[in-house]
Amino acid sequence: MSEWTITEERDGSKGRYVLRHEGHEAELTYSVLSEKTRIADHTGVPDELRGTGAGLALVEHLVNDAREKGFKIVPLCPFVNSQRAKHPDWADVFNV
Numbered sequence: 001m002s003e004w005t006i007t008e009e010r011d012g013s014k015g016r017y018v019l020r021h022e023g024h025e026a027e028l029t030y031s032v033l034s035e036k037t038r039i040a041d042h043t044g045v046p047d048e049l050r051g052t053g054a055g056l057a058l059v060e061h062l063v064n065d066a067r068e069k070g071f072k073i074v075p076l077c078p079f080v081n082s083q084r085a086k087h088p089d090w091a092d093v094f095n096v
Contacts, residue, residue: 004057008065017058017065024048028058028080037072037095038062040080059083066093 006019015038016029026045030038040062045055059080066073072095075081084094 004054006058006061017061019049019054019058021049021052021054026054026058028055028062028077030062033074035071037074038066039074040077042077043079055079056083063087063090063093 004019004021006017009016009018010032013032014029015032016027019026024046026043026049028043029041031041032038040059043055043058062073062080065071071093073080073084073093074095075084081096084090084096
């Protein structure tokens with residue numbers, strides 16, 4: 001699946017990117033350390049969306065948002081960190 005609709009929800013210093021598809025919801029949660037730094041906390045993809053690219057789409061959305069808004073990402077989430085390692089072209093937005 002190449003096209004997803006991803007929305008952002010933020011409440012104070014916590015936020016998440018949410019991908020909804022056919023009644024299922026995947027998310028990437030983050031904590032705001034400062035306006036220039038976000039910590040990627042967790043990526044959760046339900047079994048129904050595993051293997052579809054939903055998790056990668058969430059990380060790509062985070063990376064694009066970081067570039068557009070000018071913040072760095074601390075990849076605490078193991079999935080985000082593994083994707084960072086696979087995409088050296090994302091190095092400009094990661095703070096490791």
